[in-house]
Amino acid sequence: xEKRAHISGWTLPLLLILPQMAITVIFFYWPASQAxxxxxxxxxxxxxxxxxxxxxxxxxxxxxxxxxxxxxxxxIFSSLVAFFSLACALLLATQADKNIRGGQAFKTFLIxxxxxxxxxxGVLWLFMFHPTLGTLSKPIKAIxxxxxxxxxxxxxxxxxxxxxxxxxxxxxxxFFLAGLQxxxxxxxxxxxxxxxGPLRRFxxxxxxxxxxxxxxLLVVNVVYVFxxxxxxxxxxxxxxxxxxxxxxxxxxxxxGRLGGDLGGSAAQSVILMIIVIxxxxxxxxxxxxxxxx
Amino acid sequence: xxxxxxxAQFMAYLTLALGVVIVAFPVYLAVMASTFDTATIINGxxxxxxxxxxxxxxxxxxxxxxxxxxxxxxxxxxxxxxMALGIAIGKILISILSAFAVVYFKFPFRKxxxxxxxxxxxxxxxxxxxxxxxxxxxxxxxxxxxxxVMPLIxxxxxxxxxxxxxxxxxxxxxxxxxxxxxxxxxxxxxxLLPLSMTxxxxxxxxxxxxxxxxxxxxxxxTTKSSMQTIVIGIKMMIxxxxxxxxxxxxxxxxxxxxxPPVLVVIFMQRLFVxxxxxxxx
Numbered sequence: 281x282e283k284r285a286h287i288s289g290w291t292l293p294l295l296l297i298l299p300q301m302a303i304t305v306i307f308f309y310w311p312a313s314q315a316x317x318x319x320x321x322x323x324x325x326x327x328x329x330x331x332x333x334x335x336x337x338x339x340x341x342x343x344x345x346x347x348x349x350x351x352x353x354x355x356i357f358s359s360l361v362a363f364f365s366l367a368c369a370l371l372l373a374t375q376a377d378k379n380i381r382g383g384q385a386f387k388t389f390l391i392x393x394x395x396x397x398x399x400x401x402g403v404l405w406l407f408m409f410h411p412t413l414g415t416l417s418k419p420i421k422a423i424x425x426x427x428x429x430x431x432x433x434x435x436x437x438x439x440x441x442x443x444x445x446x447x448x449x450x451x452x453x454x455f456f457l458a459g460l461q462x463x464x465x466x467x468x469x470x471x472x473x474x475x476x477g478p479l480r481r482f483x484x485x486x487x488x489x490x491x492x493x494x495x496x497l498l499v500v501n502v503v504y505v506f507x508x509x510x511x512x513x514x515x516x517x518x519x520x521x522x523x524x525x526x527x528x529x530x531x532x533x534x535x536g537r538l539g540g541d542l543g544g545s546a547a548q549s550v551i552l553m554i555i556v557i558x559x560x561x562x563x564x565x566x567x568x569x570x571x572x573x
Numbered sequence: 574x575x576x577x578x579x580x581a582q583f584m585a586y587l588t589l590a591l592g593v594v595i596v597a598f599p600v601y602l603a604v605m606a607s608t609f610d611t612a613t614i615i616n617g618x619x620x621x622x623x624x625x626x627x628x629x630x631x632x633x634x635x636x637x638x639x640x641x642x643x644x645x646x647x648x649x650x651x652x653x654x655x656m657a658l659g660i661a662i663g664k665i666l667i668s669i670l671s672a673f674a675v676v677y678f679k680f681p682f683r684k685x686x687x688x689x690x691x692x693x694x695x696x697x698x699x700x701x702x703x704x705x706x707x708x709x710x711x712x713x714x715x716x717x718x719x720x721x722v723m724p725l726i727x728x729x730x731x732x733x734x735x736x737x738x739x740x741x742x743x744x745x746x747x748x749x750x751x752x753x754x755x756x757x758x759x760x761x762x763x764x765l766l767p768l769s770m771t772x773x774x775x776x777x778x779x780x781x782x783x784x785x786x787x788x789x790x791x792x793x794x795t796t797k798s799s800m801q802t803i804v805i806g807i808k809m810m811i812x813x814x815x816x817x818x819x820x821x822x823x824x825x826x827x828x829x830x831x832x833p834p835v836l837v838v839i840f841m842q843r844l845f846v847x848x849x850x851x852x853x854x
Contacts, residue, residue: 283676285744287757290680297686300671303727308693311704318704372592375585388842389593394849395834396600397786397804400827403811404599407606407824413617415602446599449592454846478581507699511788515808529699533789536703545703552700560695 312553318546330543337547346523347531347548354527357440358505362498365445369452370494374482376453377460387457394450399511405443406516429517433524436517440525443516444509451504452497459493460486499563503556528552600831606824607631614820626821634825639810646826649803652718653785654833656802659722660784661777668731668776669769673761675732676739677747694729698790706793716800721791725784730852731776737851738772739765775848778841782834803830 319337321330341347376386393401408416411428420427429435463486471481487494510529513519519526519534526534532552536545602621606614609624635647674680675687698705705724714720742765750760791802801809807830810823838845 283740283744283747285747285751286679287677287747287751287760289757290678292757293674293678293680293683296670296674296678300667300690300727300732301686303667303723304690304693306708307705307724307727308696308701309689311701311708312696314704314707315701368592371588375588378582378585380582380585386589386593388839390589390596391842391846392835392838393596395782395786395838396831397788397834399788399804399808400786400830401599403807403823403827404603406811407820407827408599408602413615413619413820415619415621418617446596449596451849454849458850478578507697510699511786511804514788514792515811532699533702537793542703549700549703553696556697556700557695 315546315549315553318543319550320543321546322543333543337543338551341544341547341551346526349523350526350528350531353437353525354506354529357437357444357509357525357527358502360441361444361448361505361509362501364441365448365452365501366494366497368445369449369497370456370490372449373453373456373460374486376457390453391450393447394454396447397511398444398447398508399515401443401447402440402512402515405439405446409439409442431521433521436521436525440509440512440516443512444505447512448501448504452501455493455497456490459490463489496563499559503559506552506555528555600828603824603827603831606820607828609821611819611821614824630821630825631829634822634829638806639819639822639826644798644801644806644809646803646806646829648799649801649806649826650829650833652721652800653802653804653830655718656721656787656791657781657784657833659718660725660787661780663722663726664728664731664780665773665776667726669735669773672732672735672739673765676736677757677760690729690732692729693727694733698725702789702793709794715794716797720794721800721802722784725787725790731780734772734776734852735769738769742768771844771847772851774841775844775851777848778837778844779848779852781837782845785834 320332320334322333322336323330372390376383376390396404406414406429408414409420409427409429411417411430417427426432427435429439467485467489468481471485476484506527507529509527510533513525513527513530514533517525519530528548529552532545532548535541535548602619605621605623606619607630608627609619610626613619613624635650636645638644638646638649671686671690675683709715709720709724712720714723746764747760750764755763786804787802788804791805792808795801795805798809803826807823807826810826811818811820
């Protein structure tokens, strides 16, 4: 896309674009290239000298069982959160899309958790399911489960999935609702005339037409779980118990800060960058497809 | 609705009501906890109706903070507000200018410049935290508002959004303004800016929420407790061993931390939805 009319001169546009360029180069490209460079270096124990070690940081990364565990944790965490938040949001959006009274009010009451910071969301759920004082821990204990997210990794993961899902539903709900409202009513009416009941209409007409939205949300949700859940994990479990809820992003943070292993942390950053670029590429391919729709 | 089924209507209400209750319950508990004293909460039998400690909890939290951190939450809210406004305004400022340059001018390396900005979409702060931290430290910007704000205002979202919007503005407007003898600055100020107001407002709403809720970045670069934002502050309150956590203060802080962004979403819902849907395109 190009404008037909232009303003002449080129010093002014260069001045206009300069602030963004400067900030982008200083805070994006410089650190990103530093990360790539550092991932090939190893610092000595005192951080005084560093030598070029090639792919050694990457190799030792893939020799760590902890790294595989973080990968598995991230995979489980993302798929659970993506699945539950998409499913709940779709259910709520289909109901809100029905022509009912007070639909707008329901919408308002469902979207505001978007505004709650991930770390705060984590604190709210931790309080609710706290092993000793949580309001909802008592009923769980009453049915005979020794609920303790501080000590039990499965319980910790459950709590993380619940809080991350809670926070993400509002976002997915908004996009699903917009997607549903964009489906022409005539298509649904035609299906109804052909004798398709509500469920059949949903699975054979609405759900396939909604698939671009669903796919888009799937990618966004995975990115969300990768990065934005850092606050939730840090507030609720701190990666524990015994590192069992440490995701890839949390490990970059923990290894660099607590362990001081900058080379290893940089190598992890580079791998994460590759994952993000792959996910973004997938998303853009999909966007192109949508244009042709 | 294709057919009118009272039962389906009833189920819709039931599902939505249940959804609202589940969504609201954690926040309801936090609000309740902010009205009791620590002892009532600690013993695990907190009532689900408000207590009478609200005044005391909120006054103490805002003015003095918790027993251990002793950092007034009022000050933290001020820090969060400065950071959120800085990020939102800064991002709008630099991105509207660069979008104006990219769309309305022809200059050398225009395409390159656009791609350099565009690629940053793929590099969230989390993947480059330590190198960025080091740069900010070298620039002497640790524990400053500039250090909190600057690295977060550079991103392609704003530029793309404005570019997309400028593309929908008819070329005739620029031609007309040229015939009237207006220069680039006049065209920007008198034509482009007034037309962009809704887009600016929508971007502001989204970026304010984004800025207010930042976690990892402020956690890394603030060492002084006087520079802490409220989202970081609450974490500090609950890391001490369980018996010492003042849950009433922590939950009061949580309520205060949620208040500004949630109010923005509720009262500017139309702009919020517009901003959210359009920045993701």
